[in-house]
Amino acid sequence: MKFLRFLLIIPLIILTIILINGLSKRSKDYGLVFAVTDKIDYLSNPNLKVKSTKTKMTKEQVAQTTNRRPCLFIYDNKVYQIPDAFFDLHKGGSDELLQACGRDITAIFNFMPHTTSAQQLLTHFYYTDLKN
Numbered sequence: 001m002k003f004l005r006f007l008l009i010i011p012l013i014i015l016t017i018i019l020i021n022g023l024s025k026r027s028k029d030y031g032l033v034f035a036v037t038d039k040i041d042y043l044s045n046p047n048l049k050v051k052s053t054k055t056k057m058t059k060e061q062v063a064q065t066t067n068r069r070p071c072l073f074i075y076d077n078k079v080y081q082i083p084d085a086f087f088d089l090h091k092g093g094s095d096e097l098l099q100a101c102g103r104d105i106t107a108i109f110n111f112m113p114h115t116t117s118a119q120q121l122l123t124h125f126y127y128t129d130l131k132n
């Protein structure tokens with residue numbers, strides 16, 4: 001009888017581990033439980049505030065940061081930096097975010113379902129203006 005009870009506990013433990021660590025790609029950084037309950041405060045995180053520069057950059061210079069962490073991307077003719085710390089915090093996944101590195105993401109960013117808080121965060125990522 002005791003052994004049967006022990007056997008019942010094993011799937012319960014496995015289920016708890018799955019819930020805490022997360023099932024899907026979306027929740028992998030926080031765990032399923034935390035993905036639902038945690039609201040990440042990106043805007044007051046000092047590691048997510050980029051220091052801008054007055055030196056303008058060309059598209060080619062931005063393109064050199066493809067697959068780098070941190071990296072640069074173009075949005076609406078301005079250059080933005082993705083801080084290294086943000087890759088593991090991005091709810092769309094770090095691989096998706098890496099797609100932005102070195103590229104102009106104006107069309108895709110407007111198309112993806114980003115909220116106004118993501119739009120605000122974008123202003124924290126401003127790096128410099130684009131040199132034409």
Ligand code: HEM
Pocket residue numbers: 026042090091092093096097099100105108109112113114115116117118119121122125
């Ligand atoms: C190629 C570029 C990008 C792709 C494909 C992408 C994709 C996504 C997707 C699919 C989600 C939704 C995840 C979900 O809730 O199920 C998401 C969420 C989010 N993304 Fe991105 N993303 C990109 C770039 C960025 C950039 C540059 C930022 C920085 C401002 C950003 C900030 C966020 C934030 C804050 C969220 C959480 C939900 C929200 O507030 O909108 N993403 N992203």
